[in-house]
Amino acid sequence: MMSILLKVENVQTHIGQYHILQGVSFEAKEGQVSVLLGRNGAGKTTTLKTIMGLTPATSGTIHFQDKEITKQATHHIASSGIGYVPEDQGIFGALTVEENLKVAMRKEDDAALARQEYVLELFPDLKKYWKKDGGHLSGGQKQMLSMARAFINDSKLLLIDEPSKGLAPVVIEKVMEAIVEMKKQTTIILVEQNFIMASRIGDTYTLIDDGETVRSGQMSELVQNEELKRQYLGIG
Amino acid sequence: MELIINLLINGLATGMLIFLLAAGLTLIFGLMDVLNFAHGGLFAWGAFSGVWFYGLTNSFTIAIIGAILTGAVLGFITEKIIIKPVYGNHIQQILITLGFMIVLSEMLKVVFGPNQIAAKTPPLLSGSWEIGDVIIIKYRLFIIVVGFLVFGVFQFILKRTKIGLIVRAGVMNKEMVQALGINIKQVFLYVFMVGAALAALGGALMAPYSGVVYAEMGMEFAILAFIVVVIGGMGSFPGSLLAAILVGLAGSFMAYYVPALSLAVNMMLMAIVLIFRPQGLFTAKG
Amino acid sequence: MKNKFQVNNAILLVLVAALAVFPFVSDSRTWTILLTQIFIFSILAMSYDLLLGYTGIVSFGHAMFFGMGAYATAIMLNRLEPTLSVFFLSIAVGMVIAGVISFLIGLLTLRLKSHFFAMLTLAVSGLFLVLAEKWRTLTHGNDGFTFRAPEFFKDRMMFYLLVLACLVLVYFFLRRFVHSPLGRVLIAVRENEQRTKSLGFQTLHYKVIASVVAGVVASLAGSLYAISLRFVNTSVLTMDITLDALLMTIIGGVGTLIGPIIGAGVIELAQHYLSGLAKEHPIFERWIIFFGIIYILAVIFFPKGILGTIQYAFWKQKNKIPKVDVAAPSRKELTK
Numbered sequence: 001m002m003s004i005l006l007k008v009e010n011v012q013t014h015i016g017q018y019h020i021l022q023g024v025s026f027e028a029k030e031g032q033v034s035v036l037l038g039r040n041g042a043g044k045t046t047t048l049k050t051i052m053g054l055t056p057a058t059s060g061t062i063h064f065q066d067k068e069i070t071k072q073a074t075h076h077i078a079s080s081g082i083g084y085v086p087e088d089q090g091i092f093g094a095l096t097v098e099e100n101l102k103v104a105m106r107k108e109d110d111a112a113l114a115r116q117e118y119v120l121e122l123f124p125d126l127k128k129y130w131k132k133d134g135g136h137l138s139g140g141q142k143q144m145l146s147m148a149r150a151f152i153n154d155s156k157l158l159l160i161d162e163p164s165k166g167l168a169p170v171v172i173e174k175v176m177e178a179i180v181e182m183k184k185q186t187t188i189i190l191v192e193q194n195f196i197m198a199s200r201i202g203d204t205y206t207l208i209d210d211g212e213t214v215r216s217g218q219m220s221e222l223v224q225n226e227e228l229k230r231q232y233l234g235i236g
Numbered sequence: 237m238e239l240i241i242n243l244l245i246n247g248l249a250t251g252m253l254i255f256l257l258a259a260g261l262t263l264i265f266g267l268m269d270v271l272n273f274a275h276g277g278l279f280a281w282g283a284f285s286g287v288w289f290y291g292l293t294n295s296f297t298i299a300i301i302g303a304i305l306t307g308a309v310l311g312f313i314t315e316k317i318i319i320k321p322v323y324g325n326h327i328q329q330i331l332i333t334l335g336f337m338i339v340l341s342e343m344l345k346v347v348f349g350p351n352q353i354a355a356k357t358p359p360l361l362s363g364s365w366e367i368g369d370v371i372i373i374k375y376r377l378f379i380i381v382v383g384f385l386v387f388g389v390f391q392f393i394l395k396r397t398k399i400g401l402i403v404r405a406g407v408m409n410k411e412m413v414q415a416l417g418i419n420i421k422q423v424f425l426y427v428f429m430v431g432a433a434l435a436a437l438g439g440a441l442m443a444p445y446s447g448v449v450y451a452e453m454g455m456e457f458a459i460l461a462f463i464v465v466v467i468g469g470m471g472s473f474p475g476s477l478l479a480a481i482l483v484g485l486a487g488s489f490m491a492y493y494v495p496a497l498s499l500a501v502n503m504m505l506m507a508i509v510l511i512f513r514p515q516g517l518f519t520a521k522g
Numbered sequence: 523m524k525n526k527f528q529v530n531n532a533i534l535l536v537l538v539a540a541l542a543v544f545p546f547v548s549d550s551r552t553w554t555i556l557l558t559q560i561f562i563f564s565i566l567a568m569s570y571d572l573l574l575g576y577t578g579i580v581s582f583g584h585a586m587f588f589g590m591g592a593y594a595t596a597i598m599l600n601r602l603e604p605t606l607s608v609f610f611l612s613i614a615v616g617m618v619i620a621g622v623i624s625f626l627i628g629l630l631t632l633r634l635k636s637h638f639f640a641m642l643t644l645a646v647s648g649l650f651l652v653l654a655e656k657w658r659t660l661t662h663g664n665d666g667f668t669f670r671a672p673e674f675f676k677d678r679m680m681f682y683l684l685v686l687a688c689l690v691l692v693y694f695f696l697r698r699f700v701h702s703p704l705g706r707v708l709i710a711v712r713e714n715e716q717r718t719k720s721l722g723f724q725t726l727h728y729k730v731i732a733s734v735v736a737g738v739v740a741s742l743a744g745s746l747y748a749i750s751l752r753f754v755n756t757s758v759l760t761m762d763i764t765l766d767a768l769l770m771t772i773i774g775g776v777g778t779l780i781g782p783i784i785g786a787g788v789i790e791l792a793q794h795y796l797s798g799l800a801k802e803h804p805i806f807e808r809w810i811i812f813f814g815i816i817y818i819l820a821v822i823f824f825p826k827g828i829l830g831t832i833q834y835a836f837w838k839q840k841n842k843i844p845k846v847d848v849a850a851p852s853r854k855e856l857t858k
Contacts, residue, residue, distance in 0.1 A: 084412075086412065099405075100405075271640075321822045327578060331821050332818055336818060338810060345808055459645065466641065496656045507645060507646065511631070
């Protein structure tokens with residue numbers, strides 16, 4: 001039986017004077033890939049940021065492992081076991097690949113080093129450019145570094161924001177493989193515009209439109225629902 | 237030749253003092269996005285407390301340590317009371333730190349009296365060496381050595397330690413650092429305290445160099461430090477060293493050759509940099 | 523609304539009239555001098571608030587414009603002849619210089635972000651201070667020089683009335699200015715510069731205009747200040763003058779014109795009385811420390827200043843009333 005790892009209930013978020021999220025609800029089950037879908041500006045990125053506490057929710061609740069994290073500080077949320085891969089990857093440009101990972105590592109114990117080994121196997125490029133500045137990596141390498149960095153802390157949940165953005169198809173393929181591989185060890189919430197990619201690796205989907213959840217369900221069901229795809233994703 | 241060497245040493249020594257002030261300023265700005273107009277006040281407090289501890293204990297080592305601690309404690313208070321309520325609001329920050337500058341320098345007059353106080357050079361560092369025709373004043377050389385030492389130690393911390401990595405990462409992207417589970421507010425506080433301690437160290441070293449301490453010295457040096465931070469690039473630690481040396485040398489050579497322009501040159505340099513290259517000559521962001 | 527405006531104006535008029543007859547009924551020289559001083563600094567503080575309160579610009583170089591006016595008047599009265607016409611000419615010259623300089627500085631620096639601008643103005647006014655200190659043939663540096671004021675001002679009262687007239691004129695001029703469409707744009711810049719820009723306003727132009735007006739008015743204050751002392755030295759260009767303007771504006775009330783006047787009154791009176799108390803306890807010699815602390819508290823807790831906070835309290839009370847009024851009839855309707 002898969003338990004619910006993260007539960008977002010009727011979350012509203014204001015940024016400045018703008019009411020961005022106007023009621024987002026969904027669940028992420030353990031060991032699954034939950035995909036947030038929706039048009040540009042629908043509020044997917046803000047949803048991830050709100051979970052991380054970067055743009056705190058003004059109302060509604062977020063539970064992670066049955067504990068409420070809605071009002072917690074970002075660093076508490078992160079250390080309770082959520083890794084974040086932002087849309088712009090958030091690589092520290094003047095730090096080397098090694099240093100980028102080191103900053104993230106909260107404890108430098110054997111387990112962490114083992115996980116580092118694991119991500120380096122997953123992304124051999126990172127090992128190759130170990131001493132290279134993060135700012136000098138290619139877009140795909142940055143994406144991999146960001147994912148590796150989020151994973152290195154025994155994160156129970158990874159929030160990955162549009163990993164395919166701006167990448168060449170070959171690289172997208174690599175990133176996808178990595179996500180599928182990581183899924184064996186952790187739970188993932190993915191924001192993805194590329195529906196083909198999303199449908200191939202996603203288990204469940206949540207459709208967000210104008211800052212509101214429209215519908216959630218099994219990915220397989222959405223793949224067949226041409227009407228829904230046309231209306232909210234502009235495809236099909 | 238000896239003239240040039242002497243001017244060089246003078247310039248370097250002054251540059252190092254400015255560097256100690258500017259280093260904290262630049263790190264605080266880079267990391268916290270706060271321009272601390274009260275930083276000069278911490279420098280002046282370092283100078284006064286250094287002189288006071290020296291008079292009390294007759295040990296220059298204790299005087300320096302005392303000044304550094306004074307700076308760190310004041311830094312703690314400043315961050316908690318003055319800076320914390322106004323994170324993110326630039327105008328309020330500018331206003332409040334300037335207000336605190338007034339309070340700090342008036343408090344100096346309350347505690348130590350309104351007149352300037354003479355500062356002695358410790359005997360071990362007094363006098364000078366003669367090498368051929370060149371006379372090298374020991375204390376100035378001492379300042380230069382301390383300056384480079386501080387730079388080396390901090391460069392090591394920034395490059396090689398975990399906390400240094402976090403600070404550098406924070407300068408580049410605060411949000412991401414938090415999202416990695418690091419309490420950046422705590423880091424802010426430490427950096428602020430260290431910056432204040434460095435300023436106080438600069439003040440304590442300045443005292444025997446200039447021979448007197450007075451409350452206004454804070455603002456005078458702070459202006460030089462601002463110039464350095466702008467020229468060196470906000471948030472760039474090595475940039476602040478290079479710019480401080482540049483400003484120190486320009487000041488010392490100009491004071492000899494074109495005294496009327498000595499302060500003006502630095503300000504014009506800063507104005508030009510701000511107008512044409514507002515990010516400074518060196519940048520911290522990758 | 524119209525009514526309230528008229529009441530306010532009437533109160534102002536009565537106040538001004540009372541101040542105008544004051545020297546005729548009281549022969550306290552101290553008070554006349556003190557009030558003159560307050561009026562002069564009120565003009566300076568209002569000009570500063572045009573930047574800080576209305577446009578949201580923090581300048582640390584306001585003293586340079588004050589100093590320009592002071593030096594223009596002092597030098598011209600000293601070099602030419604101490605007559606009224608030279609005096610008025612010197613005010614005009616000071617204003618023109620201040621206007622041109624603030625225009626140039628504004629054009630170059632107002633595009634910078636707030637702390638860079640603050641720092642740059644600090645440096646530029648520092649440059650003017652150095653210039654005044656080094657150009658001794660013109661300024662006599664830090665020693666300064668005394669000069670003869672026009673015969674007309676021998677009578678302190680006449681000068682008092684002139685300064686009061688200037689204050690009133692500047693007040694009404696600035697009130698017109700901030701209520702003009704241009705002034706509205708400045709407030710929009712303060713609230714959200716990016717948005718004002720995206721509405722199609724060249725915000726830089728507006729900011730430059732504000733800084734020119736502020737500079738010109740500050741120069742007038744400087745001219746009057748020089749006459750009041752019949753002496754000038756480089757202290758008119760120092761940071762202290764800017765700090766005074768800043769304290770007065772913040773403590774009195776940012777974003778109003780009456781606020782800085784109140785601030786100037788409070789600070790000048792406090793300076794007068796508290797430094798008098800220094801005989802009792804030396805801490806009062808450091809009276810500025812109290813204001814530094816009040817200032818800090820004001821920035822954190824009352825960013826609107828004395829006046830703004832009172833106004834806000836009134837506004838809140840007023841706005842409660844209509845809510846009750848709206849609720850009342852609906853209840854009546856229900857009972858019907």
